[in-house]
Amino acid sequence: MTNYVRIFDTTLRDGEQSPGATMTSAEKLELARALAKLGVDIIEAGFPAASPDDLEAVRRIAIEVGNPTDGSKAPIICGLARATKNDIDKAWQAVREAKHPRIHTFLATSEIHMQYKLKMDREQVVERVIEMVSHAHNLCPDVEFSPEDAGRSDPEFLYIVLEQAIKAGATTLNIPDTVGYTTPDEYGAIIAGIMKNVPGIENCTVSVHCHDDLGLATANALAGIQAGARQAEVTINGIGERAGNTSLEEVVMALHTRRPIFGLATGIDTTQLTRVSKLASNYTGIVVPPNKAIVGANAFAHEAGIHQDGMLKHTLTYEIMRPETVGVTRTRLVLGKHSGRHALKTRLVELGFALSEAELDKAFERFKALADKKKIITDADLEALVADEFYQPTEVFSLDGLQVACGTMGLPTATVRLKGPDGKLTIQAAVGTGPVDACYKAIDAIVQVPATLLEFAVHAITEGIDALGEVTVRIEAEGGTTATNAQRDFEQVRTFGGHGADTDIIVASVKAYLAALNKMLVATGQYVKQPEMAAVLN
Numbered sequence: 001m002t003n004y005v006r007i008f009d010t011t012l013r014d015g016e017q018s019p020g021a022t023m024t025s026a027e028k029l030e031l032a033r034a035l036a037k038l039g040v041d042i043i044e045a046g047f048p049a050a051s052p053d054d055l056e057a058v059r060r061i062a063i064e065v066g067n068p069t070d071g072s073k074a075p076i077i078c079g080l081a082r083a084t085k086n087d088i089d090k091a092w093q094a095v096r097e098a099k100h101p102r103i104h105t106f107l108a109t110s111e112i113h114m115q116y117k118l119k120m121d122r123e124q125v126v127e128r129v130i131e132m133v134s135h136a137h138n139l140c141p142d143v144e145f146s147p148e149d150a151g152r153s154d155p156e157f158l159y160i161v162l163e164q165a166i167k168a169g170a171t172t173l174n175i176p177d178t179v180g181y182t183t184p185d186e187y188g189a190i191i192a193g194i195m196k197n198v199p200g201i202e203n204c205t206v207s208v209h210c211h212d213d214l215g216l217a218t219a220n221a222l223a224g225i226q227a228g229a230r231q232a233e234v235t236i237n238g239i240g241e242r243a244g245n246t247s248l249e250e251v252v253m254a255l256h257t258r259r260p261i262f263g264l265a266t267g268i269d270t271t272q273l274t275r276v277s278k279l280a281s282n283y284t285g286i287v288v289p290p291n292k293a294i295v296g297a298n299a300f301a302h303e304a305g306i307h308q309d310g311m312l313k314h315t316l317t318y319e320i321m322r323p324e325t326v327g328v329t330r331t332r333l334v335l336g337k338h339s340g341r342h343a344l345k346t347r348l349v350e351l352g353f354a355l356s357e358a359e360l361d362k363a364f365e366r367f368k369a370l371a372d373k374k375k376i377i378t379d380a381d382l383e384a385l386v387a388d389e390f391y392q393p394t395e396v397f398s399l400d401g402l403q404v405a406c407g408t409m410g411l412p413t414a415t416v417r418l419k420g421p422d423g424k425l426t427i428q429a430a431v432g433t434g435p436v437d438a439c440y441k442a443i444d445a446i447v448q449v450p451a452t453l454l455e456f457a458v459h460a461i462t463e464g465i466d467a468l469g470e471v472t473v474r475i476e477a478e479g480g481t482t483a484t485n486a487q488r489d490f491e492q493v494r495t496f497g498g499h500g501a502d503t504d505i506i507v508a509s510v511k512a513y514l515a516a517l518n519k520m521l522v523a524t525g526q527y528v529k530q531p532e533m534a535a536v537l538n
């Protein structure tokens with residue numbers, strides 16, 4: 001047993017299963033790059049059998065992120081597969097070009113799942129595990145097996161299944177508390193029992209995978225690690241199915257901050273945590289709650305007088321971690337109106353953005369426009385600007401013009417001009433309960449694809465009256481979708497997030513809504529890119 005804990009990030013797979021978290025291929029690739037820079041050991045890039053698009057997104061990550069050319073360590077790129085030949089073959093097709101590919105296959109082992117979901121008995125489950133792990137092992141030397149719902153499985157049966165999986169070629173055994181049911185003592189005991197009772201386990205890595213239904217995901221994961229697990233399956237901001245997964249930043253910072261207790265290390269560059277958290281929040285449309293540990297806006301804020309007094313006397317009075325350790329910088333001034341293209345390029349590279357010259361020209365144009373309105377441009381502004389400009393979904397409809405009238409006299413009215421998929425400009429006016437409502441009604445009248453607004457959040461990226469406003473929305477598609485069965489099993493395809501940033505929050509609101517609508521149109525098959533078809537189907 002070593003003192004190194006491997007960090008297996010599943011933001012792009014389990015995280016993407018959060019309602020509304022659907023990401024575009026470009027967003028997934030960018031997030032995978034950021035995860036590699038963060039230092040994660042394994043990136044679970046997706047579920048390739050869900051659709052040809054999912055397979056292609058994983059393949060691109062395997063090729064581009066799984067083969068770094070700058071001398072950095074290549075992360076393992078992993079694809080998830082149910083225990084079927086088709087899923088495993090597709091996962092292999094997607095990850096095989098990575099320097100270090102991994103296939104992760106799973107089958108449920110709890111009585112409740114075997115009886116009601118799989119309709120298989122114990123013997124059939126063991127047989128299937130042997131057959132499918134062997135099949136995966138024949139394709140790929142690195143195979144991970146998960147007994148789904150392990151947290152509610154009979155431990156004695158779990159030992160048998162895991163022993164057979166090891167004999168069939170699995171090298172990592174992941175133990176999911178799929179429904180977030182266990183307590184730390186119970187989960188720790190499950191891992192300890194596996195370490196003690198499964199023949200061959202000493203040659204494998206045992207992994208924790210916990211869900212947060214009872215708010216215990218991080219505590220459970222840490223209990224599992226203390227019992228001997230040396231891989232943690234986690235997501236950025238703790239996003240994931242239902243209440244989410246164990247949050248990467250919480251596990252990493254617990255191991256880091258309480259090192260004397262755990263005596264364990266990870267390969268994570270903790271100073272990247274805040275940046276990656278923001279990136280994931282932008283791309284998934286899932287806002288980080290202000291009180292979220294490590295990456296929430298209030299995680300390092302001190303409000304009460306007694307706390308402020310203590311902080312002024314000595315920061316250790318109320319701060320157990322330095323904000324800088326997780327990438328929260330107190331230095332604000334980065335660039336301003338007189339900064340040139342070179343200065344912008346240098347800062348963007350420092351922030352980890354690899355833009356082409358044409359993209360840099362575009363970014364510089366946006367930067368100058370922003371600097372005209374706002375004196376000081378911070379890193380957070382630059383990150384929002386780049387995300388707003390380059391990491392938006394396929395533009396089916398784009399904003400071409402907007403005028404809004406609102407106030408205490410008359411009805412809030414918006415006139416919106418959109419460019420459609422065929423390049424045609426359409427103009428529409430609408431009244432609403434407020435300016436944003438009026439804009440969204442005008443957009444709906446042009447796009448004519450029914451959607452329901454589920455969530456709308458606006459926040460200022462920096463302080464001050466000239467701050468860049470960032471809007472995040474989540475919408476729900478009305479009516480049927482063209483999701484495949486595999487997608488229905490693994491993806492929430494009916495809700496879509498979008499974000500937009502601008503110094504004008506109405507413009508930011510429109511951009512966010514259009515981003516979500518564009519995602520929805522592409523994902524639900526209501527818009528198919530050229531050359532197959534270039535029209536929106538109503």
Ligand code: KIV
Nearest residue numbers: 106146148149176178
């Ligand atoms: O929670 C779970 O059981 C999973 C498996 C697919 C590993 O996500």
Ligand code: ZN
Nearest residue numbers: 014176178241
């Ligand atoms: Zn899970």
